[in-house]
Amino acid sequence: MIPRNCWYVAAMAHELLPGALFPRTLLDTPVLLFRRQDGSAAAIEDRCSHRRVALHLGRLVGDRVQCGYHGLEFDGSGACVRIPNQERIPPKACVRAFPLVERDGFLWIWMGDKALADASLVPDYAEICSNPAYVGRRSDALHVAAPYTYNLENVMDLSHVSYAHRQTVGTPLVAETRPETRIDGDTVVVRRAWDRIAAPPVFRRLFGWDEVKRTQTIHFWPGANIRLDITSEPVGNTDPAQVRRIRVVGPCTPQTRGSHFKFSTMYRDFGQDDEATTQQLADAFLVTLNEDKVLMEDQWRNACTDGPDAPMFDIAVDQAPLATRRILARLAQAEAQ
Amino acid sequence: MIPRNCWYVAAMAHELLPGALFPRTLLDTPVLLFRRQDGSAAAIEDRCSHRRVALHLGRLVGDRVQCGYHGLEFDGSGACVRIPNQERIPPKACVRAFPLVERDGFLWIWMGDKALADASLVPDYAEICSNPAYVGRRSDALHVAAPYTYNLENVMDLSHVSYAHRQTVGTPLVAETRPETRIDGDTVVVRRAWDRIAAPPVFRRLFGWDEVKRTQTIHFWPGANIRLDITSEPVGNTDPAQVRRIRVVGPCTPQTRGSHFKFSTMYRDFGQDDEATTQQLADAFLVTLNEDKVLMEDQWRNACTDGPDAPMFDIAVDQAPLATRRILARLAQAEAQ
Amino acid sequence: MIPRNCWYVAAMAHELLPGALFPRTLLDTPVLLFRRQDGSAAAIEDRCSHRRVALHLGRLVGDRVQCGYHGLEFDGSGACVRIPNQERIPPKACVRAFPLVERDGFLWIWMGDKALADASLVPDYAEICSNPAYVGRRSDALHVAAPYTYNLENVMDLSHVSYAHRQTVGTPLVAETRPETRIDGDTVVVRRAWDRIAAPPVFRRLFGWDEVKRTQTIHFWPGANIRLDITSEPVGNTDPAQVRRIRVVGPCTPQTRGSHFKFSTMYRDFGQDDEATTQQLADAFLVTLNEDKVLMEDQWRNACTDGPDAPMFDIAVDQAPLATRRILARLAQAEAQ
Known part of the structure; x- marks a missing residue:
């Protein structure tokens, strides 16, 4: 009985270092936080769509997270953008992504219905x-x-x-x-x-x-x-x-x-x-x-x-x-x- | 299938130091042992009646156990004798107490039907x-x-x-x-x-x-x-x-x-x-x-x-x-x- | 869903030292490995038939495993060969034994139907x-x-x-x-x-x-x-x-x-x-x-x-x-x- 359609703090902004893959379970969901090369933060599910290995065991290659097991790559929107040795990338290769807003030293995440994620509702400190x-x-x-x-x-x-x-x-x-x-x-x-x-x-x-x-x-x-x-x-x-x-x-x-x-x-x-x-x-x-x-x-x-x-x-x-x-x-x- | 209408050893008498709150689970029940200022030992349930925090996290104030969270106080009979900022103490504020006899260096406890607790049946060593x-x-x-x-x-x-x-x-x-x-x-x-x-x-x-x-x-x-x-x-x-x-x-x-x-x-x-x-x-x-x-x-x-x-x-x-x-x-x- | 009618490696041969009682759970079954005085290896269930204490807590007496609790003794075939202070040894005193073959530095065990254990099927390395x-x-x-x-x-x-x-x-x-x-x-x-x-x-x-x-x-x-x-x-x-x-x-x-x-x-x-x-x-x-x-x-x-x-x-x-x-x-x- 936890409301999901709210902004929650995923991490303090200073916890998420550039280049790092930062895993944290939030609302019973494994989340992976990372920063793109421009410094913007992203949050995707911390599970590879292939065999469900945690993506934080992989590495950040540019703005993509590369799975540490079989090399699948995902961007900050959750899209699978590469499967080694395979042309076609099926839609189910994608992973969930979560709206994320950095403000007041917090990284605010929306774990509920994406359609309702309104950045103007981010708690104001x-x-x-x-x-x-x-x-x-x-x-x-x-x-x-x-x-x-x-x-x-x-x-x-x-x-x-x-x-x-x-x-x-x-x-x-x-x-x-x-x-x-x-x-x-x-x-x-x-x-x-x-x-x-x-x-x-x-x-x-x-x-x-x-x-x-x-x-x-x-x-x-x-x-x-x-x-x-x-x-x-x-x-x-x-x-x-x-x-x-x-x-x-x-x-x-x-x-x-x-x-x-x-x-x-x-x-x-x-x-x-x-x-x-x-x-x-x-x-x-x-x-x-x-x-x-x-x-x-x-x-x-x-x-x-x-x-x-x-x-x-x-x-x-x-x-x-x-x-x-x-x-x-x-x-x-x-x-x- | 454990008989409850018997005297069991709750602790060696020397384990229970004056001033201490001594918790021990006995017959699947969390028990708190302590000594009153006259040295006599008491045993009550080790749960505050309010939010079920363990009473051993609180402190002994005179002959009363004060809960370490919100300050409710209980005496050795299990009676709730104080609720901060509140006049009326409802009956359900009490906690269970257990008959306790100190003899031969043992603290004997009765976890069953209180009406049957007969000190003359305490095992004789x-x-x-x-x-x-x-x-x-x-x-x-x-x-x-x-x-x-x-x-x-x-x-x-x-x-x-x-x-x-x-x-x-x-x-x-x-x-x-x-x-x-x-x-x-x-x-x-x-x-x-x-x-x-x-x-x-x-x-x-x-x-x-x-x-x-x-x-x-x-x-x-x-x-x-x-x-x-x-x-x-x-x-x-x-x-x-x-x-x-x-x-x-x-x-x-x-x-x-x-x-x-x-x-x-x-x-x-x-x-x-x-x-x-x-x-x-x-x-x-x-x-x-x-x-x-x-x-x-x-x-x-x-x-x-x-x-x-x-x-x-x-x-x-x-x-x-x-x-x-x-x-x-x-x-x-x-x-x- | 694990096939049992196969030879599996119970241990590297060098893991099983002479005189040792070597316990290892295999296919969800507690197994005790040991060597007889002639160096041949045996595998029996690692549970005494009496009170199910692990036999590896006992000791090796000649070619027999003696339970460390009440002294029952078992040979490498799983037969109970001694119960202290008791003449008759009932059939249910026996424990399971498992076919074991030492080859190429491995100890191969058969955990399935004994009638099908064929040493010629031992994997060949x-x-x-x-x-x-x-x-x-x-x-x-x-x-x-x-x-x-x-x-x-x-x-x-x-x-x-x-x-x-x-x-x-x-x-x-x-x-x-x-x-x-x-x-x-x-x-x-x-x-x-x-x-x-x-x-x-x-x-x-x-x-x-x-x-x-x-x-x-x-x-x-x-x-x-x-x-x-x-x-x-x-x-x-x-x-x-x-x-x-x-x-x-x-x-x-x-x-x-x-x-x-x-x-x-x-x-x-x-x-x-x-x-x-x-x-x-x-x-x-x-x-x-x-x-x-x-x-x-x-x-x-x-x-x-x-x-x-x-x-x-x-x-x-x-x-x-x-x-x-x-x-x-x-x-x-x-x-x-």
Whole structure:
């Protein structure tokens, strides 16, 4: 039940080096990414049409992928353009190709009905990713052995930072504060704000702050897009110039029914050239990503072991996670009809 | 077909450190063991009732287990005593708890019908484990990837020491001696005795003995209790003070249908303060435990590969193992009705 | 669908050391190989008839295999010749035995109907393996996690050397040359010949040759026999003494439905005592074997993941591979009736 008619992140743009054959399974489909000689990126099925050997075991010859077994060649449109020792190339020699758009440092792929692939619908993170006011250290994909919905539920309920991320970004009051949740069509926005709250441990270490004025706003929109905006400022501050902003750009992409890739980068508008700040925040961010990974993978392993009838129940903070899941279920159902 | 209305060993008491969350799957159920601040041990299901994350990923806060994901708290009775940011705690927020008794260095757990859990039925090893006449180096649990019945069959037919344990405790004559087997209700006792038999290699090395007068008695009783009593003395000896006793306390517990934990400790009434003796016997004992583990795991792997219809046949020494299996089948069947 | 009424290679003769118990699964059956004291080899089922423990965990006592668990003993005919502490040995105590013939450095086994096991049908590689004109460094079995038919298809279409083995034995023109294919009953012969062709990289490195006159002939016959004959000589040569011959003896044996052992040895009639030549050719040969292993295992992994309905199509060079598969299917079907 995964909507396919959406743009998903296939890879961070910097993951796809010129000359490389880059394989990645997305939405249960083996995909091969590569760049043509002009730098443009292409995505085709990572299976030779002949004997289904992975094309990433072959090599890039100009703008063509040559199968490493019997030498068949394919271009970025999936067309088979050469079969050694054979004139006629039958139509079934072609492999699937997937619309691909490079924007904001992401390679966006369309795995659904090609006729519906509209580049104007590519999720827009330009205001953060292509904005010189913000700096961020681009991460690679993080693999998580749990459904991508677990990640969305994780992020849409940030009460968990009080328990899972006590060492880095969590403080007890977060979980104690009921968030304001707004569901508007296919988007969900969750917001918490405090005039005075204990500073997260990482801020305490960086700035020596004990308490801060703080807001925390999370946006979800389909396919699997997450944006997290955090403001911090001295208690009682009224000067906009003193507000420090952290913005997390966090789309994820299903790999299989039970695993996903998470593409999370933290941006900030302060201390841009300060390497110590960059390093401390990057380290803290990596710790939180891995703390979530451990929890989500345990949750999925237990779901697989215990079966679908094992009891669970919902709590108050599940409002936004449940809304997110309902949106995805509605989209998937609409596609199935 | 595993009887559940029995006391099984959940862990050696020394395995459960104060402050720790100790997870172990028993009878196909994930169990979490922990000690309250007064030292008493508790056992609850190792799954949060909310999203089924393992509770051992959380932490112990006083006498409560706090889930590491969303902060729900549970006490040793399985009651959910706190949900962050929520007043009402619904009954389904509770998790299962299991009766637990600490005795003789074991933590005994009852995984069946709670109404039948009678502490007076806890298997009694006090005469050995809590007897200053005997000394033993408490082992940790040994994990074996084979059904627990394989272990019971292994121990109930000690003819195998002549082949599997030739380097440590086995001599050829053991297998050649038909044992006396007594089946009495739910207990099975197997006995062999020799006025003169080659000393086991480990005794030869320890005492320089060539031959000994010897007895070997194994007791089985449900759930999965084993006691092995061995006497050794000089050939022709009539002085009780010269008899050296080894007693193995060896209960085991099913982990899953195809795996178990073995809690085997060897006690002796001689050379109590002699570290060299302790070490040599402990080493030899560990070797035999691992020799058995290899054989049992191979047997189970083959059973899984070859399927239930693969032929087997019984031999004379299988009398006690078969009796043991029949007792367990009868108990399991009685529970199923 | 694997024909069983054929002789297959159970092991290279040199793999089976005197005194050893050598286990190997062949055609989905666990087999134990061992040598009697007179050096003759025997093959019995690698399962004790009592509790199905693998017999290779026991030991060889004279010409008998003693089970490592309860001491039952079996001879090379599969007969149970001893049960400790028991007079009567029931007929079902026996284990299966398999006809075995040692010839040309191979141990040939018959896994099918014993009544049809005719030693005169053992595949004959004597002209190469037992011919002093040729020298070869006997390889051990190479395990490949793919069906044995993948290996036969690999070898029966050598166009793949142009792509898979570009660093060692492949040159582009091989794939561009349509082979002559002859199907005669149950045998398939594929031949390519060139008056002038770029020398394979390994020949270029060994002899400094740029171009050669060359032939390449592959023979297949059931069960799973492969012989590859290659001649190389200076362009325009007419002197038979200048022809250099390489002959690959390459039978393989199914381990399971999805894996096989490959027994490939390369022989040559030149530079017999030159260690550098031996080493360079052996290294190049090992590289090609592993390149093929990677491709075949990927192909099989994909077949398992993508399922039997995933599309494939045949190309011109598949003529010989398809003929080979048809022969095996016909033989397997005939056996099934």
